[in-house]
Amino acid sequence: MIVTIDGVAASGKSSVASGVARALGVPYVSSGLLYRAATLLGQEAGLDLTDAAELLLHLRSRPLRLEPLAGGNRVWQGDRDLTPDLHASGVDSGVSVVAAHPDVRAWVDGQLRALTAPFVAEGRDMGTNVFPEAPAKFYLTASPRVRAERRARERPEDVEAIEAALSRRDALDMAQSAPAPDAQIIDTGPLTLDGVIGVILAALPA
Ligand code: ADP
Ligand code: CDP
Secondary structure, three states: OEEEEEEOOOOOHHHHHHHHHHHHOOOEEEOHHHHHHHHHHHHHOOOOOOOHHHHHHHHHHOOEEEEOOOOOOEEEEOOEEOHHHOOOHHHHHHHHHHHOOHHHHHHHHHHHHOOOOOEEEEEOOHHHHHOOOOOEEEEEEOOHHHHHHHHHOOOOOOHHHHHHHHHHHHHHOHHHOOOOOOOEEEEOOOOOHHHHHHHHHHHOOO
16 A cells, blocks of 8 residues: 655655654655755756756666665665755755656656555655555645754754745745645644654554
8 A cells, every 4th residue: 555645845754754654564755855866966967957858858868766765765876875965955945946847747756656565655746646546645734933943953054044945945846735635634743753653653544
């Protein structure tokens, strides 16, 4: 079976997906890493990120591999592990432009749909677009402030700058970030990480 966990930036998707997947003994898949990898490679090649055709040509020339490890997903290009560079703030600020291109979305979706179930998939449109048939769907939210405070523990920038960048990215990602009509919405603000994982595990079909 496939469990989908979507939500806004820094709402807890990857940490929660990792915990749920561990409890179920299945892998989890971070779709955002593929958008981040596309952005990083485009930036490194000095490409115009608004030019989808040029970017896709570049991406197809040297394929990426998403490795769905339980301890944290990794993205490889040949023997280069791109993962340590994927959460730089330069990637944060370019990724929504890349993710807005329909052809880039199709490139990511194709890679995700080729994976073998069972797994937990997290991102923005796992429950709506990529795996609409999934029997268990969740959508995580939290206020911009709570999310910025959490992310500030992982980034060098201050909380105000992070909150502004998150809100900007939420707005740019709006088109692909609507919850599925059959998703359970969870505000992670008042909950601990284990609390969110527990809510999801309790809601899964037997
Ligand atoms: P996303 O994948 O949505 O960007 P992350 O999984 O990276 O979010 O979570 C951001 C941070 O918030 C992580 O360090 C995570 O441990 C922390 N966090 C703190 N409390 C919670 C909670 N109640 N639910 C989810 N994540 C939480
Ligand atoms: O962890 P965070 O929510 O900050 O980011 P992410 O999940 O790694 O996603 C990075 C970016 O990829 C998002 O801001 C979206 O622009 C894009 N994305 C998307 O469009 N669709 C997805 N399914 C996943 C990510």
